[in-house]
Amino acid sequence: MDAAEFRRRGKEMVDYVADYLENIEKRLVYPDVEPGYLRSLIPTEAPLEPESYEDVIKDVERVIMPGITHWHSPYFFAYFSAASSYPAMLADMLCGALGCIGFSWAASPACTELETVMLDWLGKMLQLPECFIAGTHGSGGGVIQGTASEATLMSLLAARCKAIRRVQATNSNYSESDVLGKLVAYTSEQAHSSVERAALIGGVMMKQVPADNSYAVRVDMLKKMMEEDKAAGLIPFYFCATLGTTPSCAFDRIVELGPLCNEENIWMHIDAAYAGSAFICPEFRPLLNGVEFADSFNFNPHKWLLVNFDCSAMWVKKRTDIIGAFKMEPLYLKHENQESGLITDYRHWQIPLGRRFRSLKLWFVFRLYGLQGLQAHIRKQVALAKVFESLVRADKRFEICAEVIMGLVCFRLKGSNELNQNLLKRITDSREIHLVPCQLSGRFVLRFAICARTTESSHIQQAWRHITQLTFELLQEPSH
Amino acid sequence: MDAAEFRRRGKEMVDYVADYLENIEKRLVYPDVEPGYLRSLIPTEAPLEPESYEDVIKDVERVIMPGITHWHSPYFFAYFSAASSYPAMLADMLCGALGCIGFSWAASPACTELETVMLDWLGKMLQLPECFIAGTHGSGGGVIQGTASEATLMSLLAARCKAIRRVQATNSNYSESDVLGKLVAYTSEQAHSSVERAALIGGVMMKQVPADNSYAVRVDMLKKMMEEDKAAGLIPFYFCATLGTTPSCAFDRIVELGPLCNEENIWMHIDAAYAGSAFICPEFRPLLNGVEFADSFNFNPHKWLLVNFDCSAMWVKKRTDIIGAFKMEPLYLKHENQESGLITDYRHWQIPLGRRFRSLKLWFVFRLYGLQGLQAHIRKQVALAKVFESLVRADKRFEICAEVIMGLVCFRLKGSNELNQNLLKRITDSREIHLVPCQLSGRFVLRFAICARTTESSHIQQAWRHITQLTFELLQEPSH
Ligand SMILES: Cc1ncc(COP(=O)(O)O)c(C=O)c1O
Numbered sequence: 001m002d003a004a005e006f007r008r009r010g011k012e013m014v015d016y017v018a019d020y021l022e023n024i025e026k027r028l029v030y031p032d033v034e035p036g037y038l039r040s041l042i043p044t045e046a047p048l049e050p051e052s053y054e055d056v057i058k059d060v061e062r063v064i065m066p067g068i069t070h071w072h073s074p075y076f077f078a079y080f081s082a083a084s085s086y087p088a089m090l091a092d093m094l095c096g097a098l099g100c101i102g103f104s105w106a107a108s109p110a111c112t113e114l115e116t117v118m119l120d121w122l123g124k125m126l127q128l129p130e131c132f133i134a135g136t137h138g139s140g141g142g143v144i145q146g147t148a149s150e151a152t153l154m155s156l157l158a159a160r161c162k163a164i165r166r167v168q169a170t171n172s173n174y175s176e177s178d179v180l181g182k183l184v185a186y187t188s189e190q191a192h193s194s195v196e197r198a199a200l201i202g203g204v205m206m207k208q209v210p211a212d213n214s215y216a217v218r219v220d221m222l223k224k225m226m227e228e229d230k231a232a233g234l235i236p237f238y239f240c241a242t243l244g245t246t247p248s249c250a251f252d253r254i255v256e257l258g259p260l261c262n263e264e265n266i267w268m269h270i271d272a273a274y275a276g277s278a279f280i281c282p283e284f285r286p287l288l289n290g291v292e293f294a295d296s297f298n299f300n301p302h303k304w305l306l307v308n309f310d311c312s313a314m315w316v317k318k319r320t321d322i323i324g325a326f327k328m329e330p331l332y333l334k335h336e337n338q339e340s341g342l343i344t345d346y347r348h349w350q351i352p353l354g355r356r357f358r359s360l361k362l363w364f365v366f367r368l369y370g371l372q373g374l375q376a377h378i379r380k381q382v383a384l385a386k387v388f389e390s391l392v393r394a395d396k397r398f399e400i401c402a403e404v405i406m407g408l409v410c411f412r413l414k415g416s417n418e419l420n421q422n423l424l425k426r427i428t429d430s431r432e433i434h435l436v437p438c439q440l441s442g443r444f445v446l447r448f449a450i451c452a453r454t455t456e457s458s459h460i461q462q463a464w465r466h467i468t469q470l471t472f473e474l475l476q477e478p479s480h
Numbered sequence: 481m482d483a484a485e486f487r488r489r490g491k492e493m494v495d496y497v498a499d500y501l502e503n504i505e506k507r508l509v510y511p512d513v514e515p516g517y518l519r520s521l522i523p524t525e526a527p528l529e530p531e532s533y534e535d536v537i538k539d540v541e542r543v544i545m546p547g548i549t550h551w552h553s554p555y556f557f558a559y560f561s562a563a564s565s566y567p568a569m570l571a572d573m574l575c576g577a578l579g580c581i582g583f584s585w586a587a588s589p590a591c592t593e594l595e596t597v598m599l600d601w602l603g604k605m606l607q608l609p610e611c612f613i614a615g616t617h618g619s620g621g622g623v624i625q626g627t628a629s630e631a632t633l634m635s636l637l638a639a640r641c642k643a644i645r646r647v648q649a650t651n652s653n654y655s656e657s658d659v660l661g662k663l664v665a666y667t668s669e670q671a672h673s674s675v676e677r678a679a680l681i682g683g684v685m686m687k688q689v690p691a692d693n694s695y696a697v698r699v700d701m702l703k704k705m706m707e708e709d710k711a712a713g714l715i716p717f718y719f720c721a722t723l724g725t726t727p728s729c730a731f732d733r734i735v736e737l738g739p740l741c742n743e744e745n746i747w748m749h750i751d752a753a754y755a756g757s758a759f760i761c762p763e764f765r766p767l768l769n770g771v772e773f774a775d776s777f778n779f780n781p782h783k784w785l786l787v788n789f790d791c792s793a794m795w796v797k798k799r800t801d802i803i804g805a806f807k808m809e810p811l812y813l814k815h816e817n818q819e820s821g822l823i824t825d826y827r828h829w830q831i832p833l834g835r836r837f838r839s840l841k842l843w844f845v846f847r848l849y850g851l852q853g854l855q856a857h858i859r860k861q862v863a864l865a866k867v868f869e870s871l872v873r874a875d876k877r878f879e880i881c882a883e884v885i886m887g888l889v890c891f892r893l894k895g896s897n898e899l900n901q902n903l904l905k906r907i908t909d910s911r912e913i914h915l916v917p918c919q920l921s922g923r924f925v926l927r928f929a930i931c932a933r934t935t936e937s938s939h940i941q942q943a944w945r946h947i948t949q950l951t952f953e954l955l956q957e958p959s960h
């Protein structure tokens with residue numbers, strides 16, 4: 001395919017994309033395929049000779065679309081939102097064409113520099129404390145990670161490295177693995193599974209801190225566990241707080257947890273993967289109070305800030321903490337400016353070496369929406385969650401299971417877990433709307449998350465009609 | 481921005497992309513900016529109100545392009561190639577629009593299933609042994625990782641987990657950290673820095689195996705080190721072989737190394753990040769002989785197979801090894817088909833949770849080039865490297881520093897390291913072509929890698945004229 005054909009096919013693809021998104025609500029949100037459906041629809045080997053573009057594009061509808069869960073359908077209410085916007089898609093096209101791999105400053109200066117400045121812009125939008133802003137000579141700064149999981153892992157590894165050095169400085173006869181065997185990390189029992197996984201990868205013990213009635217971690221619980229562990233000869237070194245937990249969007253009390261972590265020399269990382277975007281609105285910003293105590297903070301613009309996946313924004317207070325953990329300097333990656341102190345080589349900040357020019361997406365989205373446009377998006381989705389909450393509250397058969405603070409409503413039928421499992425199964429099988437469950441205090445709960453940018457009040461009403469219809473049918477059954 | 485405006489702007493962007501790539505060779509390949517150049521060109525904060533699209537797009541030339549290292553210029557010969565093709569870009573547009581996050585089968589069945597089948601296609605193109613092919617009930621299979629670094633890390637972590645379980649099964653009084661402290665991983669002294677970094681992340685010791693005169697690891701060296709380590713009470717558990725090392729594109733002798741690893745219960749991972757693509761050509765396939773001994777194998781289609789970054793293909797012989805290392809099952813990620821044995825939840829195979837629909841790029845590229853088209857691309861680039869090699873060999877002032885097997889030529893001026901550093905500095909400062917150095921046997925060597933899809937023989941000739949001109953000027957200087 002040459003440039004001339006790309007011009008033609010690219011424009012067709014732009015139309016295909018626009019058509020897809022404009023008509024997405026006509027598709028069943030959850031696909032009706034069995035595991036293994038796709039293999040039989042295509043050959044078992046790649047073709048020897050090129051096929052025609054027409055044949056390939058025809059297969060998108062025949063092979064791919066039947067197996068797509070339409071995350072951007074206004075009837076998609078599962079997991080958390082995945083961001084999508086036209087400006088981000090345009091930026092991604094440009095990113096693909098530049099195709100520069102930005103592992104070091106020299107590998108493409110613009111790629112590194114725009115990222116640093118965009119993370120400053122975004123940090124200011126969130127009113128992050130000055131210590132997280134890179135500026136021209138700050139000691140903190142931001143980086144784009146692929147996912148929140150990677151950000152958590154990087155923070156845990158940096159904390160591990162710092163802790164090992166600290167312990168060895170006073171106990172010179174301890175080997176690295178002696179220290180590893182004593183380190184303890186903590187996180188909420190409500191934390192995302194990626195947090196526990198980070199500890200597994202890092203080879204350190206992680207303990208789950210019980211949450212309070214509102215599913216938030218409080219300081220006394222963490223303090224008690226840490227005291228016990230220290231008395232047993234263990235070395236607490238890391239706490240991952242969650243702002244906006246995955247099951248119910250609860251907020252750990254970082255205002256009280258932060259000072260404890262600082263006193264005890266515990267690295268506090270904040271995972272605000274979903275909820276972080278909302279902190280650009282002054283009315284939600286108080287939930288971020290206490291971030292000044294954190295060593296690192298992360299959230300996913302690719303969830304709720306209209307920046308297509310992948311783009312997870314992470315800030316650290318001390319760049320040296322994260323860089324120092326893994327610096328490797330083979331000659332083929334060295335370049336003359338690297339010791340100037342002026343530049344950033346982001347490969348030291350992340351697990352992968354290679355990286356795309358993802359900050360272009362932030363730049364396009366910030367400028368084409370403006371801060372006010374982004375705030376409007378957050379506020380609209382929170383308001384839609386409130387609409388759904390009211391509908392649930394007005395129906396005495398249902399209960400709300402956690403305070404509705406952002407775009408997530410946790411609800412259930414009053415009754416057994418089995419009843420609620422049956423309801424969810426009917427919802428899933430109907431394929432008209434899509435939700436996933438969670439577990440809260442041992443109860444099976446339905447999560448209704450406002451996801452798509454195009455979800456309007458009418459879709460919420462329609463979703464509720466659908467749920468109550470299925471509930472009606474379910475409750476009619478003789479077994480209930 | 482609504483769909484109508486996206487149609488317009490998207491088509492403009494398609495033209496911008498085509499214009500950029502058609503005229504790329506007119507740009508200086510290496511940018512002329514100082515560290516920090518970008519910050520002063522844009523505001524210090526995001527705008528409150530939306531800006532116009534015209535203003536944003538104008539800034540691409542004003543702010544971004546001056547700081548771009550043009551990886552797809554035919555005069556870019558640095559690092560290794562980064563793949564780029566129009567079919568891959570089209571697939572990426574589609575991927576962005578679908579915007580599905582494919583962490584589990586249910587999160588978008590097509591995303592998981594196409595990936596499994598595309599990795600089978602690709603595995604067959606490489607003639608991988610049957611045990612790496614998923615098929616309908618194989619115990620092995622493939623996955624797309626973001627980067628080779630992540631693939632190496634995943635393999636090391638899976639090996640670590642297996643080794644810990646094995647050791648604990650016979651020494652029940654060993655704690656996990658006791659075992660960690662005894663585990664030893666090995667890799668070539670010529671291996672990519674990401675391999676050593678994987679061991680750092682995994683908290684295990686890694687030793688560098690000295691390479692032979694051709695920069696390849698031989699079995700006797702590894703065997704000797706392992707014997708010594710075992711005698712010292714350590715537990716060898718992992719060896720990462722490289723096929724196509726970063727400095728000189730050398731090939732570790734996996735045919736001899738593999739049987740040793742198998743006998744000793746050592747996980748052998750093969751990192752063929754760059755060179756792996758060439759194994760689709762029968763004439764290069766013998767270099768992959770011995771892969772049957774490997775537990776995992778990885779290479780980057782995003783380097784040399786015309787699939788834009790990111791797309792790193794990894795296969796494992798036993799899916800259970802990699803899945804078992806980190807399985808986490810919170811309720812919000814469970815779905816009804818997951819225990820059927822028919823499906824794959826790729827989140828267990830990788831560090832991140834979220835993942836894009838990257839297999840679309842493979843599908844488009846394989847079908848629109850055909851195997852023969854891809855082979856032609858590899859062969860053309862290897863032939864261009866041979867052209868460059870001949871030019872160097874014909875000039876008695878220069879020497880070739882390593883056998884030219886694929887698209888990389890390592891060469892230097894006969895003379896001091898300083899002389900060669902000076903030559904490289906002139907090349908870099910001229911900004912007309914771009915190379916990076918490496919170190920081989922203590923000598924400073926220039927790496928000339930055939931990178932861009934659009935590089936032709938005329939560009940090689942021109943690059944060589946440029947190098948000899950700078951050499952002439954350099955050697956004229958009184959100091960030499
Ligand atoms: C609180 C929280 N943390 C982490 C994650 C994982 O996000 P990612 O896919 O970016 O790793 C999620 C995903 O929903 C989340 O809700």
Ligand SMILES: Cc1ncc(COP(=O)(O)O)c(C=O)c1O
Pocket residue numbers: 352353354560626627628629630672674722724725726751752753754780792
């Ligand atoms: C042999 C080898 N391994 C690994 C890598 C790292 O690749 P990635 O950026 O995909 O992690 C490279 C990059 O050049 C390489 O040459």
